[in-house]
Amino acid sequence: MDGVTTYPGRWWHTLPDGRVQCDLCPRDCRLHEGQRGLCFVRKMEGGRMVLTTYGRSSGFCIDPVEKKPLNHFYPGSSILSFGTAGCNLACKFCQNWDISKSREMDRLQDEASPEAIAHAAVRLGCKSVAFTYNDPVIFAEYAMDAADACHARGIKAVAVTGKERSDELPDVPSMAEAGYPEVDVHLWSGIFAPSKVPPAIVAKLQKVFAAAIADTSVAAKLKAMAVNPGGATPDQFEKIIQSDVVKFGDVVKAANLKFEE
Numbered sequence: 001m002d003g004v005t006t007y008p009g010r011w012w013h014t015l016p017d018g019r020v021q022c023d024l025c026p027r028d029c030r031l032h033e034g035q036r037g038l039c040f041v042r043k044m045e046g047g048r049m050v051l052t053t054y055g056r057s058s059g060f061c062i063d064p065v066e067k068k069p070l071n072h073f074y075p076g077s078s079i080l081s082f083g084t085a086g087c088n089l090a091c092k093f094c095q096n097w098d099i100s101k102s103r104e105m106d107r108l109q110d111e112a113s114p115e116a117i118a119h120a121a122v123r124l125g126c127k128s129v130a131f132t133y134n135d136p137v138i139f140a141e142y143a144m145d146a147a148d149a150c151h152a153r154g155i156k157a158v159a160v161t162g163k164e165r166s167d168e169l170p171d172v173p174s175m176a177e178a179g180y181p182e183v184d185v186h187l188w189s190g191i192f193a194p195s196k197v198p199p200a201i202v203a204k205l206q207k208v209f210a211a212a213i214a215d216t217s218v219a220a221k222l223k224a225m226a227v228n229p230g231g232a233t234p235d236q237f238e239k240i241i242q243s244d245v246v247k248f249g250d251v252v253k254a255a256n257l258k259f260e261e
C-alpha cells in the first residue's frame, strides 16, 4: 500500500456545476476535480469524494484515561490514542499542528486497519481507544469502522463532543443526552493583554472586539464553523478562567500531567 488511500467518502453530493460538496462538517467544502478540502484529507477524485487517510494513522500513544480527560470512566486504566493527518479546524494553539496541518502525508502515516487498532488495544491491555490529535469528524468512515471493530472485542471507543447539540449537527446527541450529564467541557477562545495595559485601553479593546463579534457577517461565519459567538467583559472572562482552573485542576493532578518544554 502506498502512503495515500482513496477510500470512498460516505457524506457528499454533486452540485449542478459538477463540483462535489462535502456534507461531513460545517465547512461544506465545494471541490473541483483534484481539489482537497480544508482538512486536506478529503478530495474530489474521479467525480466522487474520497478519504485519503483511511487505515492510515499519524501515530499511537498509550495514555492514562484521565488525560482524555475522563475522571469516572474506567479510572486508572490505559487508553490507546490515535489520530490521522489533517484537520478541519485551524486553532492557533494546536499542540499537534505539525500533524494536523502537514501536507507531507506519506511521512506521517502508518498502516493501521480498524481491526489492527482493536487488536493492538487488546494486546496492550487498553480498555478503550481514543480518536484524538485531530478532529475525528474528518476521518469518520475510518473512526466508525475502528469503533465497530473495538466494540466487537469489548473495547470502548472515546471521542469528544459538547454539552449542547450543535445547530450544525442537530442529529448528534450531546454528552448529557448520551447519558453523561456531569461532563461539561467546552472550548473557548479569548484575547489576553499584558497585565500592565491600562484599564482604559483594555476597555476600549473590549468594546471593539465586542462590536466585531456582534457584526452579523462575523457571527454568520463563526456559526458556519460551529463556533457560538460569545463575548464577555474582562471580569466575566476572569471568572470563566478561574472556574476552569478549579474544574480541571484535580484532573490534571490525578493524571500527573506536566508541561513539556
Ligand code: SF4
Binding pocket: 022, 023, 024, 025, 026, 027, 028, 029, 036, 037, 038, 039, 040, 041, 042, 087, 088, 137, 138
Ligand atoms: S470534512 Fe474536510 S472536506 Fe469535508 S467539509 Fe469539512 S473540511 Fe471540508
